[in-house]
Amino acid sequence: MASPTSALEEQTTTRFRLGDRSSTLPALVLILIFFVLPVLALLARSVTEPVLGLGNYVELLGSSTYIKIFFNTFFVSALVTVISLLIGFPVAWALAIMPQRLATVIFAIVLLSMWTNLLARTYAWMVLLQRTGVINKALLGLGIIDKPLIMVNNLTGVTIGMTYIMLPFIIIPLYGVIRKIDPALLQAAALCGANRRQALTSVLIPLAMPGMAAGGLMVFVMSLGYFVTPSLLGGTSNMMLAELIAQFVQSLVNWGMGGAAAFVLLVVTLSLYALQLRLFGAAGEGGR
Amino acid sequence: MKNRTILASLALVLSVSSQSIAADMVFTSWGGTTQDVQKSAWADKFTAKSGINVLQDGPTDYGKIKAMVEAKGVNWDVVDVEGDYAIQAGDKGMLEKLDFKTIDKSSLDPRFVTDYSVGSFYYSFVIGCNKDAVAACPKSWAELFDTKKFPGKRTFYKWSAPGVIEAALLADGVTPDKLYPLDLDRAFKKLDTIKSDIVWWSGGAQSQQLLASAEAPFGSFWNGRLTALAATGVTVETSWAQNITAADALVVPKGTKNKEAAMKFIAFATSPEGQAEMAAGTGYAPVNTKSPALMDPAIAKTLPDQQTSSQVNADMAYWAKHRDEIGERWYAWQSK
Amino acid sequence: MLLNFNSLGSWKWVLLAITFLTAAFLLLPILFIAALSFGSSQWLIFPPPAWTTKWYSQLFADPRWLDAAWTSFRIAVMVTLLSVVIGLFAAFGLVRGRFFGRTLLRALFMTPMILPVVVLAVALYAFFLRIGLNGTTTGFVIAHLIVALPFSILALTNALEGFDKSIEDAAVLCGASPLKARLLITLPSISHGLFSAAVFSFLTSWDEVVLAIFMASPTLQTLPVKIWATLRQDLTPVIAAASTLLIVVTIALMLVTALVRKGLKA
Numbered sequence: 001m002a003s004p005t006s007a008l009e010e011q012t013t014t015r016f017r018l019g020d021r022s023s024t025l026p027a028l029v030l031i032l033i034f035f036v037l038p039v040l041a042l043l044a045r046s047v048t049e050p051v052l053g054l055g056n057y058v059e060l061l062g063s064s065t066y067i068k069i070f071f072n073t074f075f076v077s078a079l080v081t082v083i084s085l086l087i088g089f090p091v092a093w094a095l096a097i098m099p100q101r102l103a104t105v106i107f108a109i110v111l112l113s114m115w116t117n118l119l120a121r122t123y124a125w126m127v128l129l130q131r132t133g134v135i136n137k138a139l140l141g142l143g144i145i146d147k148p149l150i151m152v153n154n155l156t157g158v159t160i161g162m163t164y165i166m167l168p169f170i171i172i173p174l175y176g177v178i179r180k181i182d183p184a185l186l187q188a189a190a191l192c193g194a195n196r197r198q199a200l201t202s203v204l205i206p207l208a209m210p211g212m213a214a215g216g217l218m219v220f221v222m223s224l225g226y227f228v229t230p231s232l233l234g235g236t237s238n239m240m241l242a243e244l245i246a247q248f249v250q251s252l253v254n255w256g257m258g259g260a261a262a263f264v265l266l267v268v269t270l271s272l273y274a275l276q277l278r279l280f281g282a283a284g285e286g287g288r
Numbered sequence: 289m290k291n292r293t294i295l296a297s298l299a300l301v302l303s304v305s306s307q308s309i310a311a312d313m314v315f316t317s318w319g320g321t322t323q324d325v326q327k328s329a330w331a332d333k334f335t336a337k338s339g340i341n342v343l344q345d346g347p348t349d350y351g352k353i354k355a356m357v358e359a360k361g362v363n364w365d366v367v368d369v370e371g372d373y374a375i376q377a378g379d380k381g382m383l384e385k386l387d388f389k390t391i392d393k394s395s396l397d398p399r400f401v402t403d404y405s406v407g408s409f410y411y412s413f414v415i416g417c418n419k420d421a422v423a424a425c426p427k428s429w430a431e432l433f434d435t436k437k438f439p440g441k442r443t444f445y446k447w448s449a450p451g452v453i454e455a456a457l458l459a460d461g462v463t464p465d466k467l468y469p470l471d472l473d474r475a476f477k478k479l480d481t482i483k484s485d486i487v488w489w490s491g492g493a494q495s496q497q498l499l500a501s502a503e504a505p506f507g508s509f510w511n512g513r514l515t516a517l518a519a520t521g522v523t524v525e526t527s528w529a530q531n532i533t534a535a536d537a538l539v540v541p542k543g544t545k546n547k548e549a550a551m552k553f554i555a556f557a558t559s560p561e562g563q564a565e566m567a568a569g570t571g572y573a574p575v576n577t578k579s580p581a582l583m584d585p586a587i588a589k590t591l592p593d594q595q596t597s598s599q600v601n602a603d604m605a606y607w608a609k610h611r612d613e614i615g616e617r618w619y620a621w622q623s624k
Numbered sequence: 625m626l627l628n629f630n631s632l633g634s635w636k637w638v639l640l641a642i643t644f645l646t647a648a649f650l651l652l653p654i655l656f657i658a659a660l661s662f663g664s665s666q667w668l669i670f671p672p673p674a675w676t677t678k679w680y681s682q683l684f685a686d687p688r689w690l691d692a693a694w695t696s697f698r699i700a701v702m703v704t705l706l707s708v709v710i711g712l713f714a715a716f717g718l719v720r721g722r723f724f725g726r727t728l729l730r731a732l733f734m735t736p737m738i739l740p741v742v743v744l745a746v747a748l749y750a751f752f753l754r755i756g757l758n759g760t761t762t763g764f765v766i767a768h769l770i771v772a773l774p775f776s777i778l779a780l781t782n783a784l785e786g787f788d789k790s791i792e793d794a795a796v797l798c799g800a801s802p803l804k805a806r807l808l809i810t811l812p813s814i815s816h817g818l819f820s821a822a823v824f825s826f827l828t829s830w831d832e833v834v835l836a837i838f839m840a841s842p843t844l845q846t847l848p849v850k851i852w853a854t855l856r857q858d859l860t861p862v863i864a865a866a867s868t869l870l871i872v873v874t875i876a877l878m879l880v881t882a883l884v885r886k887g888l889k890a
Contacts, residue, residue, distance in 0.1 A: 024717035024729060026710045027773060035736055035770050038747035065620040072623075091646050094639040097629045106647050108878055111823070113650040115874055116657065117848060118831050119855050120867040124653035124660075127668040130503045131441075134656070134670050153487055167650065172823065173779060176816030180786055183627040196635060199626050214782045218737070218775070225740045228833070236446070236488060236622035242740040244619070246834075249742050250351040251447070252615050262743045269738045273731055314842065320857020343842040347853050351746050352838065361753035363841075493859035500667035520666050 046259030056260035066244070066261070073241040074268075076155070076230070077223035080162045081216050087163070088170030089212065093204075095171070096178040107175070114168045122229045125161045126152060129233070157233035162223060169222070170215040177211030178204075217276060224269060241265055311343035313549040317368035319346045320492070321516075325569035326368070326408075330557040333565075337556070340549045350377075353541055357382050362543045365550040366557075368408045371400070372450065374537035375608030378404030384540040390551040395578045396558060397593075399601060400535045406558050407575030409566055410535035412592040412599070413451040415527040416509040416517075421502035427527045429459035432506065433482055443498050443507030446488035448611075448618035450534045450602030452479075455508055458530050464600045472614065476621050488622075499524070511592055512571035528595040534602045535575070567591055654871060661864035668859065679865040688850065689866060696846040699761065700829040703768045707825035708818060710769075711776030718777070719784040730781070737774040744770065745838040752839075759841030767839050768829040775824035783817020784810075 046056050060066050095103050113121075128134050129151040136148040151157055185207070189199045205212075227242035234240075241261060248258030315331055317323040323346060331342040348367055356362045369377070377383050383404040393401050400407025415432055417425035422440065426432040432442060433456070444452045456475040457467055479486075487504045489495035496517045498504040511526070518524040538557060540550045556562050563574030564582040573592040574580065580588045588594060607614070629636065656670070661679055663672025683689055718730055736744065748767050749758060757763035787810060795805040811818065833848040840849050851863050 021717050021721040021723040021726075023713040024721070025713075027714035027733060027777065028729070030710065030766075030769065030773070031732060031736070034748065034751075034766055035744065036732075038751040039739065039744060042743060042747040042750070063620070065616075065623055069623055087642065087646055090639050090642045094643040097627050097632075098640070098643075099629070104882070106643060108875075109647045109650055112654060112871060112874065114823075114827050115871060116654055116867050117851055117863070117870075118833070119848070119851050120657055120863055121653050123668065123855070124656050127497075127501070127660075127670065128653065128656060130501065132501055132503050164649070164653070167646070169824070173782065173820050176783070176820065177786065178627075179816070181627065186626045196626065196633070204626050210782065210785065214778060218778055221734070221737050224738065227740075231490065232494075237624060239619070239623045242742070245740045246742045247447075247615075247619070249746055250349050252612060253350045253354050254612065255351075255354070255746075258743065262740055266735065266739055270731055270735070273734060273738075274727070277727055277730070311842075318857060319853035322857060345842045347837070347856070349837065351742075352749060355746055355750040356753060359750050359753040361758075363759070491856040493855060493857055497667055497859050500665075501669050522667075 042255065043259045043263050045255045046257070046263055049254075049256030049259075056256045057264070060257065060260050060264065069239050069241055069244055070264070070268075072238060073224060073265075076158060076162070076238065076240065077220050079159060080166055080223050081220040083159065083163050084166045084170045084219050085212055085216050088167055088174055088215065089208070091167075092171050092174035092178055092211075093208075095175045110168045110171050113164070118165070118228060121164065122161055122232050125157070125164065126232055129157055129160065152233055153235045155234070155238055158230045158238055161229045161233040162226065165226075165229065166219040166223065169219050170212075173215050173218075174208065174211045178208055181207050213276065217273065221269060221273075224265065312340040313365040313546040313553060314343045314345050314363060315366045315368075315553065316345040316348055316364045318348050322512075322570055322572075323368075325566060326557075329565035329569055330553070330562055333562070334553055334556045338552060340552065342553065353377070353382065357542050360543050362541045362545070364541055365544045365546045366553050367539055367541060368536050369405075369539055370449065371405070371407070371535040371537045371604040372607035372611055374405035374539050375402055375604055376611055377539065378402060379608070382542055384542050384544065384547060384550075386540070386554065387547075387551040390548075391555040391558060393558075395560065395576055397575045397577055399533075400537065400575045402537075405537035405539045406554060408536040408538045408557070409563070409570065409572040410533055410575055410592065411572045412511045412528070412531035412533050412595065413445070413455065413508050414511045414514065414531045415506065415529070416499055416514045417506040417525045417527075418499050418502050419523040419525045421505040425525045425527070426506055428529045429455045430461075432508065433459040433478060435482055435485055438506065440506075441485050441487050441504040442482065443487045443489050443495060443504035443509075445495075445508065446490045446622075448615040450604070450607050451532055452508065453614070453618075454532050454600065454602055458532075458600065464530070467600070468603050468606050470606070470610075470614070472617055476617075479621070515571035515590060528598070530598045530600050531592065531595055532600045532602050533592060535604070657864045658868040658871070661861050661868045663861060666860060668861075679861045680869070682862050683865045683869070688845075689847075689862075692845050692847045692850040693866075693870075695844060696830055696848070699764055699768060699846065700826050702765045703772050703829040704822050704826040706765070706769050707772040707776040708780075708821050711773055711780050711821055711825075712818075714773075714777050715780035715784050718781050720789075730777075733777050734774050736770050741771065741832075741834040745835045748835070749838040758839065759844055761844065764836075764839045764844065764846075767835045768832060771832065771835065772825040772828045775828060776821040779820035779824060780814070780817050783814035783820075787813055 047054060095106060130136070131148045131150065135151070139145045140148065151160065181204070186199055186203055189203045194202065225242050227240050227246055230238060230240040231243050245258050245261050248254045248261065315326070317326055323344065327344055331344065334340065335342055345364060348369055350369070350373060353364065353367065356364065374383070385403050386406065391406065393406065396406060400410060415426055415429070419425060424438065426434070426438045431438060453470055453472070453475045454467055456478040457471065458464070460474060460478045462471070487498060489498055492510060492513050495507070495509050496513050499507070499509070500517060500522050511531070514524050514526050538554050540547065540554070544550060558576055560576045560578035560582055563576040564579040566572070567574040567579060568583060568587050571590065580593065592599070626632065632639070660668060660670065660672070662675050662677065663670070664674035664676040665672045714733065718726060752758035752763045757766070791813070792805045792810050795809050796802055800808070831848055833852050836846045836849045837852065840846065851866070854860065855863060
C-alpha cells in the first residue's frame with residue numbers, strides 16, 4: 001500500500017523534514033521548561049501546603065461553595081460559547097459570501113473590537129448597562145420599557161461582556177473555514193434536490209463543523225480562565241473560578257488551595273478536550 | 289537574503305531596551321494618585337535629603353512577596369501593604385524586624401506600630417451619600433442597613449477586609465467595645481437583609497464612579513475617596529458616625545539587600561513632615577501624632593484623626609489571626 | 625447555492641440583519657469610549673456636562689504612556705514572530721506526523737490556555753527569580769509566548785488539516801523541493817490560518833495583564849499594566865483617550881494598507 005506520499009517522503013533527503021514529530025520539538029522544549037516544570041512545582045504545593053496530604057482537595061471538593069463556583073464557571077463558559085457560536089456562525093457565513101467591500105468593513109470592525117484594551121471595554125459595558133446607564137436611559141426615553149432593566153452585576157452582564165470579547169475568536173477562524181468550502185459541493189446538493197434548509201443542515205454545517213469545534217473550544221477554554229470581566233460585570237454569586245484562584249494566590253496567599261483549585265480545573269478541562277478530540281477528530285481523519 | 293537582513297535589523301531594534309536606572313532601593317505601593325503623593329511627599333524628598341535613589345514599583349502583590357522571599361531574590365525594599373497582612377506576614381517570618389533605632393516611633397500612633405510594621409497612613413470607612421440623587425441620606429450604619437427608610441442600592445467594599453463586617457454588627461446594635469471577637473453569623477444575618485440591594489465596589493475608583501453616577505447613591509467608602517469626589521464637584525454628604533478605622537502599613541520583605549536604606553526611608557516617611565504632606569495630598573490621616581500641628585487647620589479637620597468622637601478601631605491583630613477563616617466565610621457568603 | 629450571496633433569497637436579509645446587528649454590538653463600546661474621551665467629567669457619566677480635549681493633552685504630556693505603549697508593541701511583535709514560526713513547525717508535526725502520543729501532545733500544547741494565568745504568572749515569576757530572567761524583556765517575551773502559542777498552534781493545525789496535501793505532493797512530483805512546495809503552495813493556501821495565528825498571538829500579548837504585572841519591573845512596563853494600576857485606583861478618561869487614539873491610529877493604518885494594496889493591483 002505504498003502511497004505516492006510515503007514513497008516521496010522516503011525519497012526526499014532527511015535534511016529538512018518538516019512533517020514528522022521532530023518539528024514539534026521547539027514548541028515542546030519551550031513548554032516543558034517554561035510551563036510544565038514551573039507550574040508543576042507550584043501545583044505540587046497543593047499536596048504539601050500547609051501539611052502533606054490531600055487536605056486541600058478534601059476541603060475543596062467537600063465545600064458546597066467551591067463546588068458551586070466550579071459549576072458556575074463551567075456553566076457560564078458553556079453559555080458564552082453557545083451564544084457566541086449561534087451569533088458567530090451566521091456572521092462568518094455572511095462575511096464569507098457578501099460583497100468584498102462590505103465584508104472588509106465588517107471584518108475591520110471585528111478586528112477593531114479586539115484591539116481596545118480589555119479593561120476599557122469592560123468599563124464601557126459597565127457604564128452602558130448600568131441602571132442609570134445609557135442603554136436604560138435610551139430605552140426609557142423611547143418608552144420601550146417603564147422600569148430600568150438590571151443588566152449588570154448579574155449573569156446577564158457577564159454574558160454580554162464575555163460574548164463581546166469572545167465573538168471575534170469564533171468569527172475570524174470560522175470565516176476562513178467557510179471561505180474554503182468548495183461551492184460546488186453546495187451546488188451539487190441543490191442539483192440533488194435539497195432545499196436550503198437541507199443543504200444547511202446536511203452540507204454546510206457539517207463542513208463548517210471542524211471550524212466551529214475549534215473556535216468553540218478556544219472560547220470555552222478562554223472563558224474558564226477569565227476573571228476581570230466577570231468580576232466587574234457580574235454579581236458575587238456569579239464568582240468564577242479564576243477569580244477565586246487569584247484571591248488564593250495573590251491575596252490570601254494560600255498556594256495550597258489555589259494550586260488544588262487550578263489542578264482540578266485543569267483535569268476536568270483536559271478530559272473535556274480529550275472527549276472533543278475523540279468526537280470530532282481531526283478533519284483529515286474522521287471528518288468527511 | 290534581503291528578508292533576512294530586514295528581520296535581523298528588526299530584531300536588533302526591538303531588543304534594545306531602555307537604560308536601567310541605578311537605584312538604591314525600591315518602594316512599592318498600590319498605584320494611582322495615592323502612590324503619586326507617596327512619591328512626591330516621601331521618595332523625592334528622601335532622595336533630595338539623603339542622596340539615596342528610590343524607584344517606584346507596583347501594584348503591591350502578596351503572591352509576589354511570598355515568591356521573592358522564598359526564592360531569596362527580594363527586589364522590593366519597602367512595601368505598602370494592608371495592616372492585617374503586615375501582622376500576619378510578620379508572624380510567618382516574611383518580614384524584616386524594623387530598626388527602631390533608625391525609625392523614631394516615639395510620636396507614632398501606637399495603634400499602628402508592631403515589630404515588623406509601622407502605619408503608612410490610616411483611613412476610615414465612612415458613610416457617603418450623593419445628595420443630589422436621593423431625598424434623604426443615611427447618617428448611621430443602622431440607617432444604611434435600613435432599606436425601608438432608605439430604599440435603593442447601596443455599595444460596600446467587595447473584598448474580605450476590616451470594615452464591612454464591623455459595620456453590619458454596629459448596625460445590628462453591637463456596641464463598639466463588644467465587637468471582637470467578631471460574631472460572623474450575626475453579621476452575615478444582618479447583611480442578608482440587604483444583600484439584594486448591595487452593589488460591591490472592588491476598587492477606590494469604582495466606588496467613586498458608583499456614587500457619582502448614582503448607580504448606588506450611598507454606601508460605605510474610604511474617606512479619602514469622598515474628599516476627592518467632592519473636589520470634582522459632586523455634592524457628597526459624609527457621615528463620620530462610628531467611622532471604622534483601618535490602616536495601611538510599611539514593611540520590609542525579609543532578605544532585602546538594601547535594609548539600611550529601607551529603614552531610613554521608613555523613618556523619613558513616618559516623620560511628622562512626611563506624614564503631614566502625605567495627609568494633605570491624599571485626605572488620609574497621618575500616623576504621626578505631631579503631624580496635625582504642622583498642617584493647615586482647614587485640611588486637618590477633614591481627616592479621620594480629628595473625627596474621634598464615635599470612632600471605632602478595626603482590630604488589626606484580630607484580623608491578622610483570623611484572616612484566612614474570615615476570608616473563606618466571606619467568599620462563601622458572597623457566592624450564595 | 626448557500627454560498628452564493630445572490631441565490632440565498634430571503635435568507636440573505638436574515639444573515640445581513642444578524643451581521644449588522646453584531647457589527648453595531650461590536651462597535652458600541654468603542655464609540656462610547658471615544659465619546660467619553662472628550663467628556664469633561666472625570667466620572668463615566670453620559671452625556672457629559674461639557675466637552676474637552678484635556679485628557680488628550682494629559683496623555684501626550686506624560687511620557688510614561690508612550691513608553692508603556694512602545695514596550696507593549698515591541699514585545700507583542702517579538703511574541704508574534706516567535707509564536708507563528710514555532711507554532712507552524714509544531715502544527716506540521718502534529719498534522720503530518722504519525723507517532724504515538726500525538727493527541728497527548730496536542731492536549732499538552734493547549735494547557736497554557738486552560739490554566740488560569742495567575743498560576744503560571746506566580747510559577748514563572750518564582751522560576752525567573754532563580755535564573756535571573758525577571759524584569760527582563762527576554763523573560764517577558766517567553767512568558768507571553770507560552771500563552772500565545774496555543775492560539776497559534778490551534779489556528780495553524782486547523783488550517784493545515786483543511787489543506788489538501790495532494791496539491792503539495794503534486795508540486796513535489798513536478799520537481800519542486802519539499803521546502804519550496806511548502807513555501808510557495810502550502811503557506812499561501814493556509815494564509816488565513818497564518819493570519820489568525822498572528823492576530824491572536826499579537827493581541828494576546830498586547831492585551832495581557834496578569835503575566836505582565838509579574839514580569840514587569842519599574843523600567844519595563846506594558847500598557848495594560850499601566851492601565852490596570854491606574855484604573856484600580858483612579859478613574860480617569862485618559863484611558864479612554866489612550867484607547868481611542870489607538871483605534872484611530874489602527875484605522876489609519878488599515879486605510880493606508882488598503883490603499884497601497886489597491887495601488888499595487890492597479
